Amino acid sequence: MEIIAPTIVNSSILLWALLIPLAGALGVFLFGKESPNFREGSSILAAVMLCCTVVSMRSAILNGVMYQYQLFDILPGVSLTLRADAFSMIFALIASFLWICAAFYSMGYMRGSNEHAQTRFNTCFALAIFGAIGVAFSDNLFTMYLFYEFVSITTYPLVAHHQDEEAFEGAKKYIVYLTTTAKGLLLPAMILIYVITGTLDFPTNIYQGMFPADTESWMVTMLFVFCLFGFAKNGVMPFHHWLPGAMVAPTPVSALLHAVAVVKVGVFSTCRAFLYIFGVDTMDRLNLGIPTAYFVGFTIIMASVIALTKDNLKARLAYSTVSQLSYIILGVCLLTPHGMEGGLVHIANHAFSKITLFFCAGAIYIATHKKNVSELSGLGRKMPWTFGAFAIASLSMIGAPPVAGFVTKWWLLVGTMEASKIDPMATGIILILLASTLLNVAYFAPITIKAFFGKDPEGEPYEGIKEAPLAMVIPLCIACSISVYIGIQPQFFMDLVVKVVTG
């Protein structure tokens, strides 16, 4: 396949994209306690501006432009440089758009539950988005590592928000897992890559990779493993424990963590590393693809099985996230064009569906103060919008048409077929995908069915329970509608994904 090199355009628009969330955070901090409306206003304004900035770059990038902007030249081969290519855009678009939804939603949630320290919460929220956008727009491993770590630090106060024993315990687990893997695996990986290649800059296509042909294969394999586990935000087992632990956070944080900032930062970084540092050709040559696909296949199945056992709704969703994230990595590791497309587009598909599910969980909590799946029987009749959205989003998780998840599953299956033609070993992945679909049905379908068709619990009828505030219901309906829209009209993201794969 012939790869067309992109036209590199030096543009400060990337700097603006980075400064907007930072300014938003500053605005939130300054308005602080004095004026909650201005505080929330500044984060919503920043979100809208960021989204417009990112969207404005899309068409040029589809036409073969790659934006680049160097901030600091640090050492030879190491710089703080931003880039926007098709791959960045997938992530930047969802992060910036979902920030708008999340900003409205968290306003409703935090005010609805009268949470403390809302200024700190909103500041850190904006800073986390700043970090996520930074990861999306990194031009090299150093920049990505910087923003990756930045996200870990700024989301810590969000996870520990309630400041009780449980929150500190969860937050401790969160930060220990994430910084230990980043420092223990990514830092040496980054240094070794620098020692071997003399640079940390990503190439412009996904095929060539960074390593010279004479690099020892054990070294490349070791670095590959370091990257798979080092970006522990990707939730690949066995370094996934931080995710359920972080469930102690308020629901908007969980939504942000699971759909936008944190886990997607992890998966995005992992895929960026696999495709751009190692490259499809090297992964193919060293046969790293299919074994990794099987390895993360284990996470897909195992996390689904654990999700089945969880009664706490957020915990169930957390394990569902662990499982779904590995779809993305699995797709990329198939190393066939359609497989990679299926994996990468799931970054977006999963984001919209999962944020809907978390928004629903939060709305249910605010309206009823119920956290467990077993307590939701009959609630769907009281909160039709919330549970309707939940039902649709869970269809996306299952992979049923016409919701976004179907597109993923379709291309993943096509990709697996392609891969199994080249390497018969890959055939088993079809079984993983099918088994996981059935498991998803098993842990999502009962929630919806019980909510709409189950009996009201005896003795405590749902009197006075109605939908959560509009500030929460509208964002979740929007996120849900988009899930459906990109299930029917997947071009918006598919174009970018195809651009990543074909150059």
Next chain:
Amino acid sequence: MLQSQETFIDKGLQGMEFIEYSGHLLTWLIFIPLIGAGIMFIVPGEENQRRWALVVTLGNALLSLKLWAGFDSSTAALQFYERTPWVKSLNIDYAVGIDGISLLLILLTTFIMPLCVLGSWTYISKRIKEFMICLLVMETAMVGVFCALDFVLFYVLWEMMLMPMYLLIGIWGGPRKKYASIKFFLYTLAGSVMLLVAIIALYFQNGHSFYIPDMMNQPYSMSFQIWVFLAFFLAFAIKVPMFPFHTWLPAAHVEAPGAGSVILASVLLKMGTYGFLRFCLPITPLATHALGTYVLWLSVAGILYGGFTALAQSDMKKLIAYSSVGHMGFVTLGIFCFNKSGVEGAIIQMVNHGITTGALFLMIGMIYERTHSREIKDHCGLAYSLPIFVTFLTIFSLSSLGFPGTNSFIGEFLILVGGFQFNKIAAGVSIIGAVLAAAYMLRLLQYVLFKGKGRDDISDLNFREAVTLLPLLIFVFWIGLAPEPFMNVMHVSVKNLLDQYHSIQTVASLALH
């Protein structure tokens, strides 16, 4: 063999050439604080004494900018060079000069001192005159050590640091000040006695001269080099301090007043690592090569030991003190990799450690002034009541754990690049130290920022304290994001040092075959 070594040495000696300088800039930098200390005796009033100390140190800092401006980074020669006979009968000279290795350390010293004065403005409430005199005498000695080119001058200044530091801890220190000051004194003295023996041995080997550049790259026998190296090593390893010679450090740090800890961490510890670079590599290259692996592993041991011990501390000062053991382990690790990345990383990491740890000690001093406690548990949940304090603390802590974008990351990165080029296993093990650094600093931050109910009885940083910390904050990001100006001054000197070191190894191995 002798023939080839001699021809080589001729070449080597050319590397230590010097550029004559008529301005006596280094002499002024060394003696202005001392003169200032003399004048201090007649300055009346405590407030005036503080102001005078600030004027002297600040003036010296500004004057040292002339070094930066006039420094020629394209040559490895000694610059701002001065040499006049001192004690003619013993061939002792007053010789000073700097190169790319010492320049940054001198600037670090002159810039840290005004901050120390500012940081102890209200911290020290008794015997202010004497305190400031001690600080000024320290400055003279410290600047002098970094530019001395005569071993007697070096040794005199080296010993001159002992007394004021002893007094700083012993008079203005905490409850166990006597124990700590004596321990500090005895350890350092033990090291310097060995140093003196080595100096005298070199004096007799070198035709009765104490001139340091003449001692470099000479064909000393292996056994002589080993003995001299061991003597050097003991003196410098205690000063760094390297594991297992570090036990004086936590005691001294905990008991020392804020400014004392800052000087100790920012400058005094650097003397050891500076000694390794300035003396061990060029004077005893064969022994350094032969024993380098042991020192390398001791560094790794120090990194791990410092990290694990820091993790277990409940006293903030002890935590930072043990973290210093770990950080200085990284510096010695870089030096004993004998490659460009490692040594340059080590030098910039010395500066970084001076900035970051100095700032952290200043901050602990500031909080100690308010609460008279250094326990982490007494300072929980300060984020609400002391927002400025915690902002500074967060940034310096992140710098200390090597967060990308801050100064320490650059140093750690370069050292580990050098480490992975030289000895993958040692570098791999020392990564654990980097993980531990994140663990103990984040643990500290977690307590100080969030946990507990917070305190309403203490006030946030005042203007003077914020001004004290601000320059350090600027350097954290400056070195972290644009280290080029700082790295540029050392490239040629480090290259020259390593070229000489490696060609001596080559000559020696050729001679063996």
